[in-house]
Amino acid sequence: MIFANRFFPATRLRRMRHDDFSRRLMRENVLTTNDLIYPVFVLEGDNREQAVNSMPGVTRQSLDKLLHTAEEAVKLGIPMLSLFPVIESGKDNSGAEAYNPDGLVPRTVRALKERFPELGVMTDGALDPYTIHGQDGILDASGYVLNDETTEVLVKQALCHAEAGADVFGPSDMMDGRIGAIREALEEEGFIHTKILAYSAKYASAFYGPFRDAVGSSANLGKADKYTYQMDPANLEEAIQEVAMDLEEGADMVMIKPGMPYLDVIRRVKDTFRVPTYAYQVSGEYAMLKAAFQNGWLNEEKCMMESLIAFKRAGADGILTYFALDAARLLRR
Ligand SMILES: NCc1[nH]cc(CCC(=O)O)c1CC(=O)O
Numbered sequence: 316m317i318f319a320n321r322f323f324p325a326t327r328l329r330r331m332r333h334d335d336f337s338r339r340l341m342r343e344n345v346l347t348t349n350d351l352i353y354p355v356f357v358l359e360g361d362n363r364e365q366a367v368n369s370m371p372g373v374t375r376q377s378l379d380k381l382l383h384t385a386e387e388a389v390k391l392g393i394p395m396l397s398l399f400p401v402i403e404s405g406k407d408n409s410g411a412e413a414y415n416p417d418g419l420v421p422r423t424v425r426a427l428k429e430r431f432p433e434l435g436v437m438t439d440g441a442l443d444p445y446t447i448h449g450q451d452g453i454l455d456a457s458g459y460v461l462n463d464e465t466t467e468v469l470v471k472q473a474l475c476h477a478e479a480g481a482d483v484f485g486p487s488d489m490m491d492g493r494i495g496a497i498r499e500a501l502e503e504e505g506f507i508h509t510k511i512l513a514y515s516a517k518y519a520s521a522f523y524g525p526f527r528d529a530v531g532s533s534a535n536l537g538k539a540d541k542y543t544y545q546m547d548p549a550n551l552e553e554a555i556q557e558v559a560m561d562l563e564e565g566a567d568m569v570m571i572k573p574g575m576p577y578l579d580v581i582r583r584v585k586d587t588f589r590v591p592t593y594a595y596q597v598s599g600e601y602a603m604l605k606a607a608f609q610n611g612w613l614n615e616e617k618c619m620m621e622s623l624i625a626f627k628r629a630g631a632d633g634i635l636t637y638f639a640l641d642a643a644r645l646l647r648r
């Protein structure tokens with residue numbers, strides 16, 4: 316047995332890790348610029364740019380500035396932007412501003428599609444930027460977010476955005492049945508190419524905090540929460556049911572949100588349905604990484620790329636990430 320001992324173990328995984336060429340040859344997942352969706356915040360007016368304190372490096376921009384950002388995204392080859400409005404006036408209890416054809420989102424979509432027809436433009440389906448209370452829907456007297464009444468408004472919002480030229484509508488509200496209602500309305504009105512990226516498994520997460528600062532809904536929301544419509548972070552099986560329903564109702568793509576704390580959900584969804592599946596690396600994930608980078612506690616480029624490849628390994632086809640521009644620049648080098 317001296318012979319066996321001398322050659323033990325015959326399989327040494329470190330052999331393939333020894334050289335750069337063999338590491339490259341056996342690499343299982345690759346991140347490309349085609350995997351990135353860039354979320355942006357748009358403001359009314361001209362020549363305005365505001366920092367979001369809890370998201371270093373992220374700003375709210377008026378359209379003129381946003382067009383420059385979009386141009387950079389196009390040059391880098393980023394396939395799509397996801398548009399979030401900062402509504403400074405016109406909030407009410409009905410969310411009617413959400414389907415104003417002359418509102419901030421439709422105007423921005425028109426301008427983006429005119430300048431950059433090849434750039435995908437996705438809009439967000441939810442009422443929180445437009446409501447006084449910061450909830451994603453219409454409230455009853457007790458403060459409960461009404462499902463079907465909210466869905467009716469979301470349908471109007473979807474048609475309004477599609478009319479303006481939005482390529483993808485992304486309902487992020489978690490009402491039951493809204494994908495079916497939106498799909499039916501889009502078909503009826505002839506918007507046969509409008510895609511739906513359903514925020515299917517959206518958890519009631521505290522990692523959305525910085526985003527609510529960015530769109531200015533956190534103060535309005537106050538101590539209220541979204542537990543009666545967004546999912547319990549403890550649940551996995553329920554996510555499968557949510558995704559199944561949205562696909563059945565006509566979603567083209569599904570999303571899991573947040574991202575890094577929910578990689579198991581992405582994997583299960585991808586393995587179960589094998590449909591285009593996206594992850595949202597949300598504001599709080601960005602904020603915590605960025606804070607560590609700024610303190611010199613983590614290596615910015617390496618940790619950013621590691622956090623993104625993790626989504627690909629988990630089975631995501633793409634990632635909504637505030638790092639999209641930085642990652643695309645790095646990938647071009
Ligand atoms: N419908 C609202 C919406 N759309 C996207 C996000 C969060 C995105 C992020 O944190 O980056 C939220 C916040 C929420 O549900 O309260």
Ligand SMILES: [Mg+2]
Pocket residue numbers: 489490491492515557560561
């Ligand atoms: Mg659902």
